Amino acid sequence: xEHLSIIFIAIIIGIVFKRFSFFPVDTAxxxxxxxxxxxxxxxILLQIPKLTFNEEILIPALVPWGVMALSALMVLxxxxxxxxxxxxxxxxxxxxxxxxxxxxxIPMVTAYFGDKFVPYAxxxxxxxxxxxxxxxxxxxxxxxxxxxxxxxxxxxxxILTFPPFITLVLGLMLNGIVYPEWITKVLEGFALxxxxxxxxxxxxxxxxxxxxxxxxxxxxxxxxxxxxxxxVAWGLIAxxxxxxxxxxxxxxxxxxxxxxxxxxxxxLAGLAPRLTxxxxxxxxxxxxxxxxxxxxxxx
Numbered sequence: 001x002e003h004l005s006i007i008f009i010a011i012i013i014g015i016v017f018k019r020f021s022f023f024p025v026d027t028a029x030x031x032x033x034x035x036x037x038x039x040x041x042x043x044i045l046l047q048i049p050k051l052t053f054n055e056e057i058l059i060p061a062l063v064p065w066g067v068m069a070l071s072a073l074m075v076l077x078x079x080x081x082x083x084x085x086x087x088x089x090x091x092x093x094x095x096x097x098x099x100x101x102x103x104x105x106i107p108m109v110t111a112y113f114g115d116k117f118v119p120y121a122x123x124x125x126x127x128x129x130x131x132x133x134x135x136x137x138x139x140x141x142x143x144x145x146x147x148x149x150x151x152x153x154x155x156x157x158x159i160l161t162f163p164p165f166i167t168l169v170l171g172l173m174l175n176g177i178v179y180p181e182w183i184t185k186v187l188e189g190f191a192l193x194x195x196x197x198x199x200x201x202x203x204x205x206x207x208x209x210x211x212x213x214x215x216x217x218x219x220x221x222x223x224x225x226x227x228x229x230x231x232v233a234w235g236l237i238a239x240x241x242x243x244x245x246x247x248x249x250x251x252x253x254x255x256x257x258x259x260x261x262x263x264x265x266x267x268l269a270g271l272a273p274r275l276t277x278x279x280x281x282x283x284x285x286x287x288x289x290x291x292x293x294x295x296x297x298x299x
Contacts (some may be wrong), residue, residue, distance in 0.1 A: 007107050010196045014203020023204070030227050031201035031286035032103075035194055044126070044231045047119040048171030049179075054172060059237060060120045060250045064101075064128035066236045067229050067254050068136070074228055078220050089272040090144025095263050095279045096221035099229065099256035100131055101125040102164075102265045103198035104284065108256070109249055110195070112295050117249045118249075121203075125170045127299035132161040134158045137265050145269030162202065205260055207277035221279045222259070226290045230255035231257045234298070255294045257287030 017023045024030075051057065072236045075092045084092075102125045109121040116260070138158075159165055179187070210218060233254035237247045263280035 006195060007111060007199055011203035011206075013069040013201040015206060016203075017200070018169070018206075023197065024102060026200040031197045031204070033197045035201070036231075037104065037163050038190055039194035039197060040164045042187045043106070043118070043194050044122055044167045045174070045279050046117075046184070046187040046191050047122060049174045049177055051119045051123075051175060052059045053217050054236035056244065057120070057123065059246050060124040060253070061127045063233055063236050063250050064124055064254065065132075065230045068097050068128070068132055070232045071224050074224050075178045075220075078224075080191045082220070084085055084217055085272070086144060087270065087272045088214070088275060090140055090269070091216055091266045091279070092221050092224075092275045093140045094266045094271070095258040095276055095283070096224040096244070098129060098137065098259040098262040099157045099225060099254065100202075100259045100284065100287075101129045103202060103260065104287070105253050107199060108291055111250060112250055112252065112291075112299075113245065116119050116246060120246050120249050121253055122168070124250060126164055126288060129259070130162065131159060132258065133265070134162070137262060139273070141265055141269035144271055158163045188242060202260065205281075205286060207281040210278045210282065214272070214278070217272075217275060218278055218282075221287060222283050224282070225258055225283060226255060226287060230294055237279050251298050252295060254292070255291055256273075257285075258283040260284070 014028075017027065054066060072093055075089065075096055079089050079092075101121065102232050106118060106121050109117055233251045237243070237250065258280045260280055263276050266276045
């Protein structure tokens with residue numbers, strides 16, 4: 001209950017700050033940068049060395065790729081029915097496929113499963129969602145965007161210089177190492193900033209607007225992200241991996257709302273900005289209703 005209270009209060013604070021202009025308009029960007037460069041790396045260095053390596057770790061590392069691939073195929077299949085505009089297809093290939101498995105995912109996993117399972121949420125986020133954002137996201141914006149050239153060198157540099165990815169590699173190298181107490185305290189102090197700062201930023205960035213002419217892609221995107229994705233994760237796990245708490249965490253992460261960063265990427269590429277904002281904003285709020293339902297079904 002404590003973690004859930006923090007989640008809702010932090011989001012409300014972000015909404016209030018934006019509504020009454022208490023903070024500058026670029027506050028969310030600043031908070032997100034702090035989380036990316038400080039809070040998330042600290043969390044990774046604190047939690048990843050605690051991982052126990054066995055076959056179960058492959059579940060949060062590999063299942064998300066199947067989920068994202070089948071979600072993208074579902075977008076393309078629905079487009080054959082609805083014949084959406086090209087920019088709409090590009091938007092959905094980002095925000096209906098990529099989930100908010102870090103900024104919202106980690107707090108929600110902490111709330112529903114406990115700190116013990118945060119490392120598996122980090123594996124899901126860093127070995128799947130983040131790399132997909134860098135590689136797949138760059139491809140989609142180049143193919144469907146107003147402009148842009150696909151340069152694989154730039155994609156590789158983006159991955160290798162991303163602070164959370166660097167600390168993920170370092171954390172894996174430090175597996176089994178016990179830090180001196182003072183290092184642990186420092187990492188815990190910075191890691192504790194992740195949940196409040198990330199969720200205040202989520203509240204600050206929420207845009208709630210639903211254009212009537214874009215109703216079908218909006219509903220399709222949310223159905224894919226919040227219902228289809230966890231269902232696919234369940235199917236893949238049942239087919240190849242079996243059950244267990246790590247499998248449950250993986251399915252739970254698959255049901256996260258649309259990734260805000262993917263929405264920013266789509267908007268910057270000119271991919272249906274109004275629709276993108278509505279999907280990300282309302283999708284984030286609706287996820288706080290669907291995730292407890294999902295947890296009750298899989299737990």
